[in-house]
Amino acid sequence: xxxxxxxxxxxxxxxxxxxxxxxxxxxxxxxxxxxxxxxxxxxxxxxxxxxxxxxxxxxxxxxxxxxxxxxxxxxxxxxxxxxxxxxxxxxxxxxxxxxxxxxxxxxxxxxxxxxxxxxxxxxxxxxxxxxxxxxxxxxxxxxxxxxxxxxxxxxxxxxxxxxxxxxxxxxxxxxxxxxxxxxxxxxxxxxxxxxxxxxxxxxxxxxxxxxxxxxxxxxxxxxxxxxxxxxxxxxxxxxxxxxxxxxxxxxxxxxxxxxxxxxxxxxxxxxxxxxxxxxxxxxxxxxxxxxxxxxxxxxxxxxxxxxxxxxxxxxxxxxxxxxxxxxxxxxxxxxxxxxxxxxxxxxxxxxxxxxxxxxxxxxxxxxxxxxxxxxxxxxxxxxxxxxxxxxxxxxxxxxxxxxxxxxxxxxxxxxxxxxxxxxxxxxxxxxxxxxxxxxxxxxxxxxxxxxxxxxxxxxxxxxxxxxxxxxxxxxxxxxxxxxxxxxxxxxxxxxxxxxxxxxxxxxxxxxxxxxxxxxxxxxxxxxxxxxxxxxxxxxxxxxxxxxxxxxxxxxxxxxxxxxxxxxxxxxxxxxxxxxxxxxxxxxxxxxxxxxxxxxxxxxxxxxxxxxxxxxxxxxxxxxxxxxxxxxxxxxxxxxxxxxxxxxxxxxxxxxxxxxxxxxxxxxxxxxxxxx
Amino acid sequence: xxxxxxxxxxxxxxxxxxxxxxxxxxxxxxxxxxxxxxxxxxxxxxxxxxxxxxxxxxxxxxxxxxxxxxxxxxxxxxxxxxxxxxxxxxxxxxxxxxxxxxxxxxxxxxxxxxxxxxxxxxxxxxxxxxxxxxxxxxxxxxxxxxxxxxxxxxxxxxxxxxxxxxxxxxxxxxxxxxxxxxxxxxxxxxxxxxxxxxxxxxxxxxxxxxxxxxxxxxxxxxxxxxxxxxxxxxxxxxxxxxxxxxxxxxxxxxxxxxxxxxxxxxxxxxxxxxxxxxxxxxxxxxxxxxxxxxxxx
Numbered sequence: 017x018x019x020x021x022x023x024x025x026x027x028x029x030x031x032x033x034x035x036x037x038x039x040x041x042x043x044x045x046x047x048x049x050x051x052x053x054x055x056x057x058x059x060x061x062x063x064x065x066x067x068x069x070x071x072x073x074x075x076x077x078x079x080x081x082x083x084x085x086x087x088x089x090x091x092x093x094x095x096x097x098x099x100x101x102x103x104x105x106x107x108x109x110x111x112x113x114x115x116x117x118x119x120x121x122x123x124x125x126x127x128x129x130x131x132x133x134x135x136x137x138x139x140x141x142x143x144x145x146x147x148x149x150x151x152x153x154x155x156x157x158x159x160x161x162x163x164x165x166x167x168x169x170x171x172x173x174x175x176x177x178x179x180x181x182x183x184x185x186x187x188x189x190x191x192x193x194x195x196x197x198x199x200x201x202x203x204x205x206x207x208x209x210x211x212x213x214x215x216x217x218x219x220x221x222x223x224x225x226x227x228x229x230x231x232x233x234x235x236x237x238x239x240x241x242x243x244x245x246x247x248x249x250x251x252x253x254x255x256x257x258x259x260x261x262x263x264x265x266x267x268x269x270x271x272x273x274x275x276x277x278x279x280x281x282x283x284x285x286x287x288x289x290x291x292x293x294x295x296x297x298x299x300x301x302x303x304x305x306x307x308x309x310x311x312x313x314x315x316x317x318x319x320x321x322x323x324x325x326x327x328x329x330x331x332x333x334x335x336x337x338x339x340x341x342x343x344x345x346x347x348x349x350x351x352x353x354x355x356x357x358x359x360x361x362x363x364x365x366x367x368x369x370x371x372x373x374x375x376x377x378x379x380x381x382x383x384x385x386x387x388x389x390x391x392x393x394x395x396x397x398x399x400x401x402x403x404x405x406x407x408x409x410x411x412x413x414x415x416x417x418x419x420x421x422x423x424x425x426x427x428x429x430x431x432x433x434x435x436x437x438x439x440x441x442x443x444x445x446x447x448x449x450x451x452x453x454x455x456x457x458x459x460x461x462x463x464x465x466x467x468x469x470x471x472x473x474x475x476x477x478x479x480x481x482x483x484x485x486x487x488x489x490x491x492x493x494x495x496x497x498x499x500x501x502x503x504x505x506x507x508x509x510x511x512x513x514x515x516x517x518x519x520x521x522x523x524x525x526x527x528x529x530x531x532x533x534x535x536x537x538x539x540x541x542x543x544x545x546x547x548x549x550x551x552x553x554x555x556x557x558x559x560x561x562x563x564x565x566x567x568x569x570x571x572x573x574x575x576x577x578x579x580x581x582x583x584x585x586x587x588x589x590x591x592x593x594x595x596x597x598x599x600x601x602x603x604x605x606x607x608x609x610x611x612x613x614x615x616x617x618x619x620x621x622x623x624x625x626x627x628x629x630x631x632x633x634x635x636x637x638x639x640x641x642x643x644x645x646x647x648x649x650x651x652x653x654x655x656x657x658x659x660x661x662x663x664x665x666x667x668x669x670x671x672x673x674x675x676x677x678x679x680x681x682x683x684x685x686x687x688x689x690x691x
Numbered sequence: 692x693x694x695x696x697x698x699x700x701x702x703x704x705x706x707x708x709x710x711x712x713x714x715x716x717x718x719x720x721x722x723x724x725x726x727x728x729x730x731x732x733x734x735x736x737x738x739x740x741x742x743x744x745x746x747x748x749x750x751x752x753x754x755x756x757x758x759x760x761x762x763x764x765x766x767x768x769x770x771x772x773x774x775x776x777x778x779x780x781x782x783x784x785x786x787x788x789x790x791x792x793x794x795x796x797x798x799x800x801x802x803x804x805x806x807x808x809x810x811x812x813x814x815x816x817x818x819x820x821x822x823x824x825x826x827x828x829x830x831x832x833x834x835x836x837x838x839x840x841x842x843x844x845x846x847x848x849x850x851x852x853x854x855x856x857x858x859x860x861x862x863x864x865x866x867x868x869x870x871x872x873x874x875x876x877x878x879x880x881x882x883x884x885x886x887x888x889x890x891x892x893x894x895x896x897x898x899x900x901x902x903x904x905x906x907x908x909x910x911x912x913x914x915x916x917x918x919x920x921x922x923x924x925x926x927x928x929x930x931x932x933x934x935x936x937x938x939x940x941x942x943x944x945x946x947x948x949x950x951x952x953x954x955x956x957x958x959x960x961x962x963x964x965x966x967x968x969x970x971x972x973x974x975x976x977x978x979x980x981x982x983x984x985x986x987x988x
Contacts, residue, residue, distance in 0.1 A: 187926050257925045265900060266883040266925055353901030354969045359884055360899070394777075395785035399795050424886065425897040426828040426878075426904035433814040440810045447802040450764060451795060457771040459704055461785040464776060472768060479764050483757045490813040493749040495825040495895045496736045499886055499921035563735040563750075565890040567921045570929030574917070619782055650784035 058114025060142050067242070070108025075101035087347065096345040098253070098272045102279035106242045113238050114144040118231065144238060146230035149630065152216025153530060154237050156523075159208045162244055163516075164599070166200035169193050171592050174585040180573045190571040192255025192273070199260040199277060200247060203284045204240065205511070206373065207291055208519055209380030210326070211237065214295050214319045216530055220624035220631060221313050223304025223640045223658065228297040232290045239287035243280045250276030259569055261370070264351030264362040268343050278341050285334045288376075292326030295319055304623075304658070306642035313622065313646050314397060317404050318383020321411040322376050329372035329415070336365035360427050367418035375414040377511045379407055381478070381518035382449045385471045388525055389456045391620045392468040396647040398455025406448030413442045423494050432491050439489035446482055450475070465618070466540035470521025473548045477513025481506060484559060502562025505555045513551055520547070520598065528613035531606055532629045539601040546594035553587040622646045626660045636660060707774070715766045719759040727755045736893050739916060739937065741909040743893030745821025752812065756805070823907040826878060826887075826896025829966070831905050839873035839907070842866070843964070846878070846885035846898035849927035851918055858951040860964040866918055866935040869943035870910045878904040879967050886922035889935055895921060903966035910937040 078097025088094045110116065121127045140150050141157075172193050176184050185193065215233055219226055227233045250256055253273040258266050262281075267274055299320045303312070339350040340362065349355035351362050382403075390397045397403060416438045423432055453475055462468065484506040487493045497503060520543075528534045557580050564580075566573045573581065605611065616625040623646060627636050640658035648654030731751035738744045777783055816822060823833045843854040844866075854862045866889070868874050878887045880898035887906075888895045891914070896906040913936075920931035938946065951958075962968060 187929065191923075191926060191928070257923070259923045261923070263884050263923070266923070269883060269925075353899075358901075360902075363884075393785055394782065396787060396789045398788065399790045402790075402795050402799075422897075424826040424895045425884075426826045426899060426902055429827040429831055432817060432822075433810075436813045436817070437810040440806045440813070443806050444799070444802050447798065451798045454764070454767050454771075455788075455791070455794065457768065457775070458788065459707065459786050460771065460775050461777040461783050462772060462775050463778070463782070464772065472772065475764065475768060479761060483761060486757065486809065487750065487753050490749055490753060490809070491817040491825055492742075492746045492813070492821040493753060495742070495822070495893060496746050496750075496890075498825075498895060499888070565736070565917065565919070567888065567919050567929075569923045572929045648787075650787040 058112065058117065058144055060113070062114075063109050063112030066108035066112030067105045068108070070111075071101045071105035073108075074104025077104075082345065085347075093272050095272060095275050098275040099279055099341055099345060102246050102276065106239070106246070106279070106283055109242045110235065110238055115231070115235050115238065144234050146226075146234050147633070148215050148219050148227045148230065148233060149530070149635075151230075151233050151237050152212050152214075155207065155211030155215060155240075156530070158237065158240050158244075159204065159211055160599075160602075162200060162204040162240070163208070164595075165244075165248070166197050166204070167592065167595060169197035169200065171588060173197060174588040176571055177573070177581050178585050180575050180578050180581070183571065185571070187571050188255070188257075191257045191259075191569070192251060194569050195256050195259050195277070196247065196251065199281070200244075201511075202260045202373065202377075203247070203281055204244060205515070206284070206288050206326070206376050207236075207240065208377075208515065209384065209522070210291055210295060210319055210322055211240070213315075213380075213384070213522055213526065214291070214323075217526065217624055218295060218298060218316055218319060219302070220529075220627070220635055221316050221622065222299060222302060222307055223623055223636065223642060224298065224302035225634050225636070225639070226302075227294055228301055229290075229294045232294050236287045236290040236294065239283050239290075243284040243287065246276050246283065247280035250274075250280070261366060262340070262362070263366075264340065264343070264359045265353075267340055267362070268351060275341075275344065278337050278344070282334060282337045282341075285330045285337070288326045288330045289334075292323035292330075295323040296327065304640050304642050306658075308642075310400075311642055311645045313387060314400065314403055315383045315387035318379050318386070318407050321407045322379045322383070325372045325376050325379070325411050325414065329369045329376070332365055333369035333373075336362060336369070339365075360422075360425070363422055363425065363427070364418070367421045368415075370421065371418040372411070372414045374507065374511070375410055377515050378478075379411060381474060381515040382407060382410075384518040384522040384525075385474050386449070386452060386456075387622075388467050388471055388521060389453060390647045390649055391618050391622070392463045392465055392471070393456050393460030394463070394649045395456055395458075395460045396645070396649055396651070398452050398458065400452075400645075400647070402448050403452040406445040406452070409445030409448070410442060413438060413445065417442060420489055420494075423491050424498055436489055436491055440486065443482065443486065450479070465524075466535070466537055466544060467521040467525035467618075469541065469544040469548075470517050470524065473544065473551075474514055474517045474521070476548075477509050477517060477551070480556075481509030481511075481513055484509065497562060499567055500562035501558045501566045501568060504568050505558035505562060508555045508558070513555070517547075517551075520544075523602075525618065526624075527606070528617050529624060529629045529631075531610075532613055533606050533610040534613040534617060535605045536601050536611075539597060539604070543594060543597040543601060546597060547591065550587050550591035550594050554584055554591050557584050557587075620646075621648065621657050623657055626658055707770070711767055711770050714770070715759070715763050718762045718766065722758050722762060723755050726758050727751060730754070737891055739891040739910055739912070739914050740824070740893055741911070742821065742824030742907070743891060744911075745816065746824070746893045749813075749816055749821065753809070756809065820907075824892065824894040826904040826906050829903045829905060831907075833907060835873035835875060835907055837873060839875045840869065841875045841877060842868065843966075844876050844878040844887045844896075844898065845881060845968070846887060846920065846924075846931075847881040848883065848925055849920070849931040851887065851920075851931070851933045853933075854961075854964060855947060855951075856964045858947045859955065859958055860961065861947075861951050861954045861958050862961055863950065863954075864933065866933060867943060867946055868908075868910060868935070868937055869940045870912050870937050871940060873907060873909050876906045876908065877966055878906065881968055883924050884922050885920045885924045885931070888919045888921040889916055890919065891916035892935070892937075897922060901967050901969065913937050913939055913942075 075097045078100035079094060082088055082094055082096035141154055176190050215227060250273040253276060254271045255273040256277045257270050262277060299316055342348040343350050349357040351357045351359050353359060386397060386403055417435060419428060419431060419435045420439045488497055488503060488506060524535050524540055561577055561580050564577060566577055613629055615629060640660045642658050644655040644657050646657050734747050734750045736743045736746055820833060841856055845852045852862050852864055853866045854860055876894060876896060878896040878898045879902060880900045882900060885898040886895060887898055892908045892910060894906050894908050896904045916935040918933040918935050920928055
């Protein structure tokens with residue numbers, strides 16, 4: 017296979033700009049001409065100021081345009097000014113952080129005026145930095161913050177549901193919290209793996225120096241805080257009453273908080289599309305020589321199939337959001353039945369995006385788990401092609417199942433058998449993942465490290481999540497389960513029990529690579545055990561709660577269900593403490609008492625471990641030549657994975673142990689005794 | 692390949708395989724009858740109506756089919772974690788097995804057949820009345836075999852009302868239906884999307900503005916049931932409930948005639964019975980579109 021290396025070695029990158037990951041090769045500071053005062057230099061401060069100014073400008077313009085509209089004078093709500101305000105704020109934010117400087121200078125032929133951004137130290141993590149490793153860390157911190165925010169909102173929901181009749185919140189506040197929790201989780205967590213691990217690890221795993229489009233990569237991250245703030249700001253505007261699904265016509269009837277949902281989801285949609293696009297181009301073009309598709313790590317395959325879903329499905333959401341924004345501002349009637357529109361249109365557009373979206377939230381979990389399994393089983397991945405076929409199959413089929421969300425809606429009732437069939441067909445490629453997992457475990461030499469525990473937890477949780485999905489695909493059984501807590505338990509099993517367990521496992525596994533510091537393994541084990549127990553104790557009873565007749569998103573429920581709901585709420589609080597253990601471990605091991613990791617602590621053959629932790633600015637001393645699959649454990653004749661010498665030491669042995677003296681094996685975090 | 696250990700690996704592999712298979716078969720032989728005979732009859736949503744019983748049957752079948760699948764994966768993982776562990780500092784590699792085509796073939800074959808059987812089963816159940824409780828649009832394939840009683844369910848923020856076209860179009864706030872007769876629910880909404888969920892009857896149909904969504908039910912015997920909204924519809928979604936009751940046929944006719952007479956002065960003021968109602972500027976949309984807004988452009 018011909019591999020174009022020109023991008024990988026940075027040939028096309030002008031010398032005057034920041035070459036991502038290679039500041040050592042940069043020319044000296046050639047900044048001349050005007051010098052901006054520090055306050056106006058690109059950075060968080062300028063971004064904040066510009067965002068506020070952009071919001072005010074947009075808001076003013078919206079008032080100018082629309083304050084005379086009939087519905088504005090009637091209702092007193094000027095949605096145009098809010099939406100334009102948010103858009104102006106977003107543009108101000110990205111301009112302030114420095115996204116627009118390069119395009120503007122390039123367009124006006126003044127690019128040599130741009131100072132090379134020679135950055136090191138902590139401040140680069142707060143700036144528009146083009147190094148994929150910095151963006152990966154930014155994404156990771158961002159995603160953890162978003163996850164914790166939405167998780168706290170979930171605890172608020174469970175607090176309210178402690179009692180069927182006495183209330184902590186009013187119904188309005190409750191609906192706002194439910195909507196914020198759901199939207200924050202579904203929309204921000206879309207990038208929970210592709211953002212941190214995709215951006216950080218894909219270039220390392222494919223032997224590249226950087227991502228294909230570093231500016232888009234950095235932009236895709238810097239849009240996420242904007243989306244986060246806009247979504248949260250909805251609470252000041254009265255929130256939105258629709259949950260994450262945003263069903264019309266409720267979304268058209270809703271107050272100004274809904275505008276925040278529209279813009280936040282739209283901004284995040286752009287970020288998702290850019291991130292996915294970047295990953296696809298990177299994997300196709302920047303693979304190191306010798307890295308054939310057959311040798312490509314399963315993680316990269318998984319992230320790439322996810323990226324295809326992101327690029328192909330998200331524009332449909334964006335289109336739907338645009339129509340919703342038009343309906344809310346300039347009185348189009350895409351979703352108004354009496355005026356030629358249809359509320360079914362939103363349901364179709366939303367779920368055409370929404371179902372691939374839930375696989376965007378499942379596939380990276382498969383990818384992480386299948387990547388880690390061979391390392392801790394000390395065996396090659398079983399039937400790698402079946403694993404890839406499974407991920408490609410799931411992602412392709414996911415475009416043909418969306419109407420199973422609408423079985424009771426009265427839309428296309430005669431098509432229900434077809435959607436029932438396609439939905440159940442998805443079990444086949446999903447089953448491939450279980451086959452590969454079980455085949456890899458077969459006769460393995462399992463090392464039950466913390467990441468491996470999370471893998472095992474993933475399989476158990478995803479099994480229950482997947483099986484419960486079969487009940488939902490069967491129309492008669494779905495008649496009871498639809499719209500109830502059963503559905504809610506189902507997708508928490510697949511997304512939280514699946515994706516997030518894999519994400520946490522991935523953090524324990526790759527944080528040493530990303531930071532050079534190792535997580536405390538004993539605390540990690542307790543983190544896993546408590547998380548696994550309380551996760552199941554929270555969500556397993558919810559299947560019963562749903563089947564016994566509790567609809568989703570209610571703040572009052574039947575008194576007979578109080579015991580179950582209280583059990584769930586208390587378990588949820590304990591689950592919160594389990595996740596707090598992770599936060600404590602993270603802060604302790606990364607910041608307060610960092611313990612330096614040994615090179616290749618897990619004895620992985622993966623290419624990402626054939627360089628220092630964290631990797632140097634260019635990732636590798638040179639572009640490696642890939643010689644073999646990363647999963648050749650147990651094959652004494654296998655070639656090393658690449659021609660690189662492992663960092664400062666002997667060539668990498670076939671089993672991934674790069675120190676013949678065994679000093680790494682005695683000090684690796686996975687071998688730390690917990691007794 | 693590691694040729695020297697290959698044969699012993701294979702032999703011990705067969706022993707492990709047989710052990711896992713036996714454990715799995717025993718567990719399945721114990722659990723499947725438990726699910727079918729012990730748990731099955733108590734599965735939701737109960738047996739008040741033909742449709743609820745049909746859904747319970749589907750839950751029973753799916754639960755029984757799912758049991759061995761869950762047991763297989765769990766047995767395998769636990770067996771692997773117990774028997775194939777290594778601890779300590781010396782890391783030993785496992786056997787070099789990259790694929791076993793026969794395994795993959797069997798796995799793909801069995802899962803495909805199971806899934807296709809489930810899809811055929813689901814389709815049969817759907818078309819054979821058991822899916823009639825779910826909203827099937829304005830002209831459903833399923834039609835009641837005998838004479839049926841039409842009942843309209845009108846959802847609006849945040850309550851359900853029920854109209855009986857055969858009793859002068861009277862409107863009530865509780866849902867009364869006769870036992871032993873086919874009921875045709877015509878579900879519609881005046882504002883946003885709701886979902887009419889009569890839990891014990893096994894009926895769920897979205898209430899869409901401007902759409903008549905039809906569902907059928909036939910209740911076996913008198914009893915009470917709960918009506919809830921199952922689609923988020925705004926502020927008081929959680930409180931959007933109504934009472935329902937299945938009565939004997941004679942009781943129902945007596946109740947209906949009495950109520951029709953009682954409510955006649957009110958019924959006179961209601962809009963004429965129709966399968967859908969177009970909201971106007973005085974509806975739940977409030978003044979959003981304004982009084983001059985053309986309802987039919």
